[in-house]
Amino acid sequence: MIEPATTAQNPTVLGIETSCDETAAAVVTGDGEILANLVLSQLDEHRPYGGVVPEIAARSHLDHIDRLVEQAMAEAGLAFADLDGIAVTAGPGLIGGVFVGVMTAKAIALAWDRPFIAVNHLEGHALTARLGSDLTFPYLLLLVSGGHCQLLAVQGVGRYRRLGGTIDDAVGEAFDKTAKLLGLGYPGGPAVEAAAAKGDAAAFDLPRPMLGRPGLDFSFSGLKTAVRHAAEAAGLLDNASGNPSGDPAKKADLAAAFQQAVGDILAERCGKALDLFRERYGKPGPLVVAGGVAANSHLRDRLSGVARAARSELLAPPPALCTDNAAMIAWAGVERLRLGLTDPLDTAARPRWPLEELQGAAATAPRSAEAG
Ligand code: KG4
Ligand code: ZN
Numbered sequence: 001m002i003e004p005a006t007t008a009q010n011p012t013v014l015g016i017e018t019s020c021d022e023t024a025a026a027v028v029t030g031d032g033e034i035l036a037n038l039v040l041s042q043l044d045e046h047r048p049y050g051g052v053v054p055e056i057a058a059r060s061h062l063d064h065i066d067r068l069v070e071q072a073m074a075e076a077g078l079a080f081a082d083l084d085g086i087a088v089t090a091g092p093g094l095i096g097g098v099f100v101g102v103m104t105a106k107a108i109a110l111a112w113d114r115p116f117i118a119v120n121h122l123e124g125h126a127l128t129a130r131l132g133s134d135l136t137f138p139y140l141l142l143l144v145s146g147g148h149c150q151l152l153a154v155q156g157v158g159r160y161r162r163l164g165g166t167i168d169d170a171v172g173e174a175f176d177k178t179a180k181l182l183g184l185g186y187p188g189g190p191a192v193e194a195a196a197a198k199g200d201a202a203a204f205d206l207p208r209p210m211l212g213r214p215g216l217d218f219s220f221s222g223l224k225t226a227v228r229h230a231a232e233a234a235g236l237l238d239n240a241s242g243n244p245s246g247d248p249a250k251k252a253d254l255a256a257a258f259q260q261a262v263g264d265i266l267a268e269r270c271g272k273a274l275d276l277f278r279e280r281y282g283k284p285g286p287l288v289v290a291g292g293v294a295a296n297s298h299l300r301d302r303l304s305g306v307a308r309a310a311r312s313e314l315l316a317p318p319p320a321l322c323t324d325n326a327a328m329i330a331w332a333g334v335e336r337l338r339l340g341l342t343d344p345l346d347t348a349a350r351p352r353w354p355l356e357e358l359q360g361a362a363a364t365a366p367r368s369a370e371a372g
Pocket of ligand 1: 144146148172173176189190291293297322
């Protein structure tokens with residue numbers, strides 16, 4: 001193998017992300033510098049359908065990924081020979097799209113004789129808070145995205161302990177369905193947040209499923225149903241078609257009430273999780289929030305209040321690194337490469353890939369020890 005261009009502890013990694021509806025390529029260095037971070041959203045292609053259409057997504061990734069990688073490399077001012085590794089989301093996700101990214105990354109790794117790193121998309125979200133910060137293991141993670149809602153103890157790279165999770169819908173899904181129901185637009189999360197900012201949360205009384213129950217699980221399907229019933233009762237759905245109609249101010253109120261309920265649920269569960277984390281790990285946190293829903297500023301405020309109350313702190317990556325991007329994949333690649341965790345070129349793309357199945361580092365090491 002050709003000698004990598006820079007030292008192993010400060011590798012420069014190309015990251016590729018194609019697991020959902022963003023085609024993304026980024027270049028990140030071992031000291032956390034983002035040399036390029038390009039995200040091509042497919043929003044316009046999926047908007048007419050009110051959700052992501054897997055076949056359209058895969059075709060669109062295929063159409064754009066080569067050019068986007070080229071552009072990211074040009075922006076970073078690097079040639080492929082300058083890279084120390086190629087990292088790519090190998091799952092979980094929409095399999096057609098994941099294939100496109102994995103094949104692209106493998107081709108580059110093979111052609112340039114560079115290590116290939118198959119990154120779990122959730123691990124990408126989970127490690128983002130360490131990008132450009134001195135956050136050390138272990139930490140408490142609330143992972144909230146379109147497909148996931150989990151509380152995890154992050155013990156090290158590849159070492160995740162699940163403390164709780166949703167028993168039905170993911171939070172992002174609840175945001176997306178609420179937006180669709182109320183006709184607020186697509187994508188749902190930002191649309192609900194924008195509407196909620198103009199609404200009065202006290203105007204509707206919505207349930208907080210699981211609140212006060214033992215354990216650290218979540219449930220959002222009852223809340224989703226309650227939003228539908230409240231919308232019907234308030235005349236926000238057209239009786240004949242079931243399509244959204246009615247007063248925008250009332251819709252804003254319902255969006256605000258929904259967001260408030262989600263905030264209450266996440267806050268209560270995270271408060272309990274911080275207690276448990278302190279008990280198990282002898283540390284007050286920190287609480288890290290990651291995934292697309294972590295871009296929501298109301299929820300970030302709520303969670304930072306919870307962390308403060310528990311004499312801990314909330315760490316949340318900048319919103320652009322919360323929603324899907326390739327810098328997080330490149331960074332996970334950096335973390336894995338430093339530990340020698342690379343993958344063979346026959347590694348399969350996976351539609352499902354729970355974090356607990358990851359292979360990780362043998363022991364928890366503080367960041368300084370890993371880097372030294
Ligand atoms: O992590 P992500 O970009 O993709 C997945 O891996 O799923 O998360 C996407 C989810 C979507 O459900 C989207 O509606 C939600 O994150 N989201 C938000 C906000 N921005 C994105 N939810 C609430 N408020 C936001 N500002
Ligand atoms: Zn994601």
